[in-house]
Amino acid sequence: MQGIFAWHTRPVTTRWRRPYSPGPGRWIVVVWELFGLGLFGWSTERVLRPSIALTPAGIVALVIALLVVWVIGSYRILRMGAYVSEHGVRVQRVIGSYTVSWAEVERITVRDSRHKVGGLQVGGGLSVQIEPRNGDPIETTLWAQGIDFAFRPHAFHAAYRALREHLTAYRERARGGHGRQLAS
Numbered sequence: 001m002q003g004i005f006a007w008h009t010r011p012v013t014t015r016w017r018r019p020y021s022p023g024p025g026r027w028i029v030v031v032w033e034l035f036g037l038g039l040f041g042w043s044t045e046r047v048l049r050p051s052i053a054l055t056p057a058g059i060v061a062l063v064i065a066l067l068v069v070w071v072i073g074s075y076r077i078l079r080m081g082a083y084v085s086e087h088g089v090r091v092q093r094v095i096g097s098y099t100v101s102w103a104e105v106e107r108i109t110v111r112d113s114r115h116k117v118g119g120l121q122v123g124g125g126l127s128v129q130i131e132p133r134n135g136d137p138i139e140t141t142l143w144a145q146g147i148d149f150a151f152r153p154h155a156f157h158a159a160y161r162a163l164r165e166h167l168t169a170y171r172e173r174a175r176g177g178h179g180r181q182l183a184s
Helices: 025-048 056-079 153-174
Strands: 081-084 088-092 097-101 105-117 120-132 138-143
Touching (some): 025 056, 081 138, 088 138, 120 153, 138 153
Antiparallel strands (some): 088 097, 120 138
């Protein structure tokens, strides 16, 4: 299993790029999160007011803390996705990421995802999975009904094709052929 997941302990010497353009829905999520954190801060101050009178400095500290959480969360949401380089594919999530070298990728597929919620099986829709030669499939953040592709089904299929093209180009280079040079 060694070599499948590089936890970024080595310096990255290649350029990682997303082979698709994210949808505008991410910005809607970021604004929604700001509204939600603002509402949370306001209601927290209202609830605490009778028992613990927050000083103006306490309110400023609460606002700053919530803004820091929002900025970090927004940055991570905007960076989510599948990234490719000459050497592999990286799946960036809100928390954490996986990097798989092209040599370890068996195939990239579209699957109808199912999720277990308690004892129920809930359909999740189509998503892209990376199947390594050894180990369990890796769910990417590419989901047909997700914020990037909900209103752009053609973009979901184009992103899937782009990932497969990168895998094919790597295999052609590995066989000694020149392979196609994909746009960076």
